[in-house]
Amino acid sequence: xxxxxxxxxxxxxxxxxxxxxxxxxxxxxxxxxxxxxxxxxxxxxxxxxxxxxxxxxxxxxxxxxxxxxxxxxxxxxxxxxxxxxxxxxxxxxxxxxxxxxxxxxxxxxxxxxxxxxxxxxxxxxxxxxxxxxxxxxxxxxxxxxxxxxxxxxxxxxxxxxxxxxxxxxxxxxxxxxxxxxxxxxxxxxxxxxxxxxxxxxxxxxxxxxxxxxxxxxxxxxxxxxxxxxxxxxxxxxxxxxxxxxxxxxxxxxxxxxxxxxxxxxxxxxxxxxxxxxxxxxxxxxxxxxxxxxxxxxxxxxxxxxxxxxxxxxxxxxxxxxxxxxxxxxxxxxxxxxxxxxxxxxxxxxxxxxxxxxxxxxxxxxxxxxxxxxxxxxxxxxxxxxxxxxxxxxxxxxxxxxxxxxxxxxxxxxxxxxxxxxxxxxxxxxxxxxxxxxxxxxxxxxxxxxxxxxxxxxxxxxxxxxxxxxxxxxxxxxxxxxxxxxxxxxxxxxxxxxxxxxxxxxxxxxxxxxxxxxxxxxxxxxxxxxxxxxxxxxxxxxxxxxxxxxxxxxxxxxxxxx
RNA sequence: CGGGGCGUAGCGCAGCCUGGCUAGCGCACCUGCCUUGGGAGCAGGGGGUCGGAGGUUCGAAUCCUCUCGCCCCGACCA
Numbered sequence: 122x123x124x125x126x127x128x129x130x131x132x133x134x135x136x137x138x139x140x141x142x143x144x145x146x147x148x149x150x151x152x153x154x155x156x157x158x159x160x161x162x163x164x165x166x167x168x169x170x171x172x173x174x175x176x177x178x179x180x181x182x183x184x185x186x187x188x189x190x191x192x193x194x195x196x197x198x199x200x201x202x203x204x205x206x207x208x209x210x211x212x213x214x215x216x217x218x219x220x221x222x223x224x225x226x227x228x229x230x231x232x233x234x235x236x237x238x239x240x241x242x243x244x245x246x247x248x249x250x251x252x253x254x255x256x257x258x259x260x261x262x263x264x265x266x267x268x269x270x271x272x273x274x275x276x277x278x279x280x281x282x283x284x285x286x287x288x289x290x291x292x293x294x295x296x297x298x299x300x301x302x303x304x305x306x307x308x309x310x311x312x313x314x315x316x317x318x319x320x321x322x323x324x325x326x327x328x329x330x331x332x333x334x335x336x337x338x339x340x341x342x343x344x345x346x347x348x349x350x351x352x353x354x355x356x357x358x359x360x361x362x363x364x365x366x367x368x369x370x371x372x373x374x375x376x377x378x379x380x381x382x383x384x385x386x387x388x389x390x391x392x393x394x395x396x397x398x399x400x401x402x403x404x405x406x407x408x409x410x411x412x413x414x415x416x417x418x419x420x421x422x423x424x425x426x427x428x429x430x431x432x433x434x435x436x437x438x439x440x441x442x443x444x445x446x447x448x449x450x451x452x453x454x455x456x457x458x459x460x461x462x463x464x465x466x467x468x469x470x471x472x473x474x475x476x477x478x479x480x481x482x483x484x485x486x487x488x489x490x491x492x493x494x495x496x497x498x499x500x501x502x503x504x505x506x507x508x509x510x511x512x513x514x515x516x517x518x519x520x521x522x523x524x525x526x527x528x529x530x531x532x533x534x535x536x537x538x539x540x541x542x543x544x545x546x547x548x549x550x551x552x553x554x555x556x557x558x559x560x561x562x563x564x565x566x567x568x569x570x571x572x573x574x575x576x577x578x579x580x581x582x583x584x585x586x587x588x589x590x591x592x593x594x595x596x597x598x599x600x601x602x603x604x605x606x607x608x609x610x611x612x613x614x615x616x617x618x619x620x621x622x623x624x625x626x627x628x629x630x631x632x633x634x635x636x637x638x639x640x641x642x643x644x645x646x647x648x649x650x651x652x653x654x655x656x657x658x659x660x661x662x663x664x665x666x667x668x669x670x671x672x673x674x675x676x677x678x679x680x681x682x
Numbered sequence: 683c684g685g686g687g688c689g690u691a692g693c694g695c696a697g698c699c700u701g702g703c704u705a706g707c708g709c710a711c712c713u714g715c716c717u718u719g720g721g722a723g724c725a726g727g728g729g730g731u732c733g734g735a736g737g738u739u740c741g742a743a744u745c746c747u748c749u750c751g752c753c754c755c756g757a758c759c760a
Contacts, residue, residue, distance in 0.1 A: 133709065133721065134694045138753050158752065210760065212683090230760060264683075264758050272759085320760095339759090525760095592718055626720040633720090644719055 122584070124619040128165050131631050141337040143566035144269025146575050150634045152583075159266025159274035166635065167562070169583035171277065174309060174558040175256050177580065178279045181305045185297040187252040187281050192234050194258050198224035200233045204534045215260050227260040232531050232553055235282040239549060240537035246286045249539060249549065252294060254281030256558070268337055270559045271519060277559060283552040284532075286541060291526055291550045295327070298524050298554045302331055306521065309561050310578020312568055313521065316342050317352040319422065320525055327526040331556075332518035333564035340520055345506035345513045352500075354515070355422050358507040359500035361414060364394045366468045369483035374471075376480045380448025382415040385471070385480055392416070397465060397472040397484065399450035401434040401442060408434060408442045412452055412461035414470075417498035424497055427460065449473040451481055452490040461492035519564045522556040569659075575636030576659045579682055584617040585609075586675060587637040591625045591644040598643050601653065601668055605641060608672035614679065633658065639679045641671070657682060 129151040138155070139145040147153045152167035163171060179189065198216075201207035207214075207226070215227040228234065235253060243249065259278045266272050283294035299315065306313045311333050318330040330353055332342055343357035344350070352358070379385045386393045396415030401408055402424070409428050413419050425431065439447045443455060451473040452459055466486055474481045484490070502515045532538065532548040541547050562581065569576040579585065588605060590598045602618060609616045617637060619628045632640050642654040653671050655664045655678045666674040 130692090132693060136693065137688080137695090140754070155752090206760070211758095213759070232760085261759080265754095265756090267754080589719095594718080622718095624718055624720090624722065626718090626722080629720045631721085642719080646719075 122615075122617050124617060125621050127617070129631075129635070130164070131634055139269065141268040141271060141563075141567070142570060143271065143337065143563040146566055146570055146634070146636075147269060147563070150575055150636065153270060155269075159263055159272070161270055161273055161559075163559075166583045170562050170577070170581055171558050173581045173583070174561050175277075175279070177305055177308050178256065178556060178558065181301045181308070182252075182254050182279070182281060184304075185252065185294075185301045187254045189255060190253050191255050192228070192231055192238075192257060194228050194260065196226050196228050196234060198226060200237050200535065201226060204233055204236075204531055206233070213261050213263070215262050228257075229259055229261045230278075230553075230555070231255070231257070231280055232282065232527065232551075233535065235553075236531040236535045236537045236549075236551065239284050239532070240535050243284065243537070243539050243549065246539055246541050249284055249286050250290050250294060251284045252281055253284075254279060254554075268339075268563075270563045271337065272339065273559070276557060279556040279558060281554045283554075284537070284549045285551070286539065286547070287550055288528075291528070291552050295524060295526055295552050298552070299329065302522050302524065302554075302556065305556065306331060306333070306561070308580050309565060310569070310580055311521070311561065311564055314342060314344070314351050314518070317356055318523065319353060319355045326528070329524050330520050331522035333521050333560075333568065334516050335519050335564055335567035336517050337563075337567050338517040338519040340518050341515050342518050343500045343504075343513050343515055345509060345511055347511040348506060348509040350506055350508050350513075354500055355420075357500035358496050359498075359504035359513060360507050360510065361417055361464050361498060361504055362394070364392070364468065367395070369469050369471075371481065371483040371485075371489070373474055373476075374480050374482050375478065377478045379478075379480075386415065389471070389480075389482075391471065395469075395471055397452065397461075397470045399452055399473055401439050401447075401450065402428070402431040403434050403438060404428040404431040406458070408438065408457050410443075410450075410452060410455060410457055410459045411497065412459065412465055412492060413498055414462060414464050417462060417464070418501075419497055420499045423495070424460070427495060428458075443475065445473070445475045446477055449475065449477055449479065451475045451484065452492065453481070453484065459490065459492040460495055460497065461486070462497040463494045464498070465492070466494055519560055519567065520557075521560045521564055522554075524554045525552060527551040527553055570636075571659075573630070574634035577636045577638060579638045579679065582636065582638050584615045584637045585679055586614055586616050586639045586641060587632050587635070588616060588618045588641045588643065589625075589628050589632055590618070590620065591628075591642065593620060593622050595645055595648075597648050598645060601643050601648065601671075604668075605643075605653070605671055605675070609675060612672065612676055614676065638682055639675065641675055 131151045132149045135145045136148055139148055154162045217225050219225055256279045260275050263274050266274055285291045313331050313333045316330050316332055318328045320328040341354045343352050376385050379388045382393050382396045393415035398413050400411045470484050471480055471482045472484050506513050529548040537549045538546045565578055566575050590602045592598055606616055638658050640656040651667050652665045655675050
């Protein structure tokens with residue numbers, strides 16, 4: 122491909138709206154353009170990258186027996202109504218009506234439609250298992266699209282769905298997807314982790330996410346380097362640092378106007394970890410008191426999994442429920458549901474006295490209060506691994522893939538059933554598995570760049586090799602350029618020639634920006650010695666080779682990378 | 683949806699507070715000359731409803747009101 126014939130609008134300056142590295146570089150290097158918030162155009166270079174990623178996806182999906190199909194993006198509402206998601210999902214779903222006033226929506230994911238298809242077509246256990254996948258556009262009316270191509274309202278997703286006769290079959294397909302995903306992300310040149318995750322509204326008990334470490338990531342994971350425990354903070358367990366049991370006697374202390382843990386802790390010169398924070402929430406079942414240690418933070422999602430949707434109690438509700446103002450609440454003597462973080466099972470603490478301006482020192486679990494014990498705190502760096510007690514660390518990550526065991530969540534409402542060996546009707550056992558190709562691309566950029574631009578992993582670069590003729594008006598240069606281009610192309614290398622009549626500086630800068638892994642520089646000086654240069658974009662290593670050997674050397678050089 | 687910021691040429695910005703001459707600068711773009719190993723130089727040139735609407739004023743990029751868009755933080759994220 123010739124640069125002069127390809128639309129590669131590079132920019133010297135970064136558009137001011139871009140913040141994330143991948144966003145800046147993909148704009149500057151001419152890979153994408155923004156149409157509106159969360160809507161991106163993939164330009165020729167960007168589209169080539171996506172296609173390379175998709176090719177890897179297809180190969181690895183086919184390798185585990187998945188079959189590619191293509192489903193509509195426009196869905197009738199009835200199917201989504203049957204599973205209930207039409208009502209559960211709110212503004213996130215794009216909804217519309219057709220000309221006959223029929224409710225429709227744009228697909229944010231395809232569990233419903235895939236299950237519908239299975240319900241129509243699969244009758245017998247003999248037809249199972251099936252794995253169907255597609256690489257298809259998804260539409261989600263995101264509250265806040267951000268970071269360029271990382272979070273958009275319309276994006277392409279590789280989504281696959283497995284249908285099995287039983288849990289064992291699902292387990293097998295779940296595992297083979299995990300295996301395929303490892304291969305895919307490895308082939309794409311990404312650093313990544315597989316972590317335990319929250320199944321969320323997808324339902325089912327088990328889910329994992331594939332996470333590419335990057336400061337631009339929106340998610341955070343917890344890692345234990347010793348035992349290998351990795352989990353999304355949304356579900357991560359941890360053991361907060363141990364504290365001594367100071368065995369104070371139960372006594373009231375005067376703490377005028379000191380309400381927050383920080384204030385009382387400073388006032389009494391006692392570490393926050395010796396305090397119990399008492400928080401009142403209003404759930405569907407009524408008020409619930411939640412206790413966590415002073416140095417912990419409540420994980421609202423963990424709490425929501427236990428008591429359902431809730432909100433913070435208003436000042437008046439605290440007063441009417443507990444008879445004390447917020448800031449001096451203690452867990453003693455109340456008749457309501459009390460949940461406490463498990464760490465509070467042991468020790469002696471300080472807490473509100475249920476009386477304005479007073480705290481209680483010396484409160485002990487089981488003696489002065491009872492509670493349901495749960496993991497309610499946010500795991501963070503400095504905590505210990507709940508499995509092996511080693512110090513854990515946290516990392517920012519980009520979610521690039523996920524796998525869910527769905528079970529029969531969708532097959533039951535949509536009546537996707539089959540007859541088993543004994544002629545018994547049973548719901549299919551399902552799994553769903555997603556990968557975002559544009560997130561792979563963005564994560565690859567986030568993990569591979571320098572001050573000059575992108576450094577693509579060679580498996581997903583838009584081209585393998587870029588040829589840079591220094592002076593396009595030199596006949597010898599042109600001649601060598603054509604010979605190399607032909608030679609490399611014949612050996613199935615994807616080659617971009619910068620045949621523009623531009624100054625060398627511009628070509629070098631653009632080449633570095635665009636980030637093709639290998640550059641071949643043809644200059645008049647080296648030609649006099651019958652040589653050309655082969656350069657590694659990442660390391661800047663340059664190898665001079667003779668023109669005769671240039672093709673084979675360049676290929677070898679590419680393969681070494 | 684809550685908080686903050688920004689909309690002036692393709693990109694990056696100045697001008698706005700304190701209203702006033704033809705709306706300016708760098709890069710990019712076009713023409714010519716020159717130049718060719720890391721975003722050259724000289725000369726000439728094109729491109730703007732100052733996001734939009736309404737208002738105040740003799741006069742609005744500038745002041746006021748409304749509105750639209752984009753970005754960032756948070757909430758949300760199937």
